Amino acid sequence: MKLRSIELAMPGAADAAAFMTDIWGMAPADVVGNIHYLRGSGSFPYLVALEESADSYVRSTTFVCTADRLEQLKRAVSAAGLTAAPATSDDLGGGHGIIVELAEGELLRFLVDAAEVAPIEGHDLPVKLTHVVFNSADAEATGHLVQDALGFRVSDRTKGMVFVRCNDSHHSTAFARAGFASLNHIAFEMEDLDAVMRGIGRLRDQDMAPAWGPGRHGPGANVFAYFIAPFGPVIEFSTAVNKVPDDYQAGAPEDWTWPEKRIDQWGMSDKDFGGLRAAEEKFRHRRDWEAAPLDA
Incomplete structure (x- = not known):
């Protein structure tokens, strides 16, 4: 299993994306509707998604895993009685799996079949x-x-x-x-x-x-x-x-x-x-x- 990305909502998403690309050092991946996707040099299609919203909050944190690991997660999450649902990702790279809410509200998404992309050059990009x-x-x-x-x-x-x-x-x-x-x-x-x-x-x-x-x-x-x-x-x-x-x-x-x-x-x-x-x-x-x- 690997940590892939975090999805945030906030006012001023375009300005936030500009800071993260122009100053922090990420690369733009795409803008889809009101969501700005930012990537690093590695093979994930994006690392951060910034969605325009009236409020600031965490939409999800996304992990990618194998199909076998996903089935294990489904059984264990159900046995633990956690709030969860099947998930099909509309974010870059797609994929499907589950999203889980932990006891204090943390939202973790686990995907399989999420596409990767070719790495890009950039010694100052995050990997x-x-x-x-x-x-x-x-x-x-x-x-x-x-x-x-x-x-x-x-x-x-x-x-x-x-x-x-x-x-x-x-x-x-x-x-x-x-x-x-x-x-x-x-x-x-x-x-x-x-x-x-x-x-x-x-x-x-x-x-x-x-x-x-x-x-x-x-x-x-x-x-x-x-x-x-x-x-x-x-x-x-x-x-x-x-x-x-x-x-x-x-x-x-x-x-x-x-x-x-x-x-x-x-x-x-x-x-x-x-x-x-x-x-x-x-x-x-x-x-x-x-x-x-x-x-x-």
Whole structure:
């Protein structure tokens, strides 16, 4: 299974798309009706869909998987009693599968037969999404839920987050211990460390300083730089997240501690806690479909 894309709704989608292509560094994929699709250099037809809307919210986060894995998901989701429905994607690449609402409203879509496209050149383009993180009122419960109902695996726990993987990448998502449910941030996998640093420089040219970073995380060990996008969400340049084996032992909060005044491995950057917190509250979850039997 792979994390493919996130689908957002917001006012000013065209302006948001312009920022993401002209400054952040994505490539336009297509505009279909009022939805702007943006891609990276990899083989997915798009990584971010921005739909014009009166309100800002998360429409879905999309994973692609095999037909066998989809059938496993259908059985486990039904057994867990989660709200779900069959889904046929009208987004670029098509595909069909299911969409699932987790206990706190997170909307995860799982597709098979979704088309891919030829990669494109671009050393400053993101290659793919590396993870999408959600705020949670009860991150521990959600971590257990996605293990039991989706077959994901918890990789690590810290004081702030429960990190979860769907393949050998340390985390494809995580659930922050925030006390509320919303989008925490979207992380874009860059080609290498130089691409991350060039991205930071590109945004500094626009008088945008990182809200946190550059730095290197503990869990996952990925290099990061977080920014608050003009249209609301927190977005991250990232690279070199750890690959972990099946027998990786999940760490506990006491395994991930830092010396005083340090919050990452490098300890070279301050963090705008207040600004990030406000941005993390902007994109909530909204379901616009009705539950239906998954064998329909």
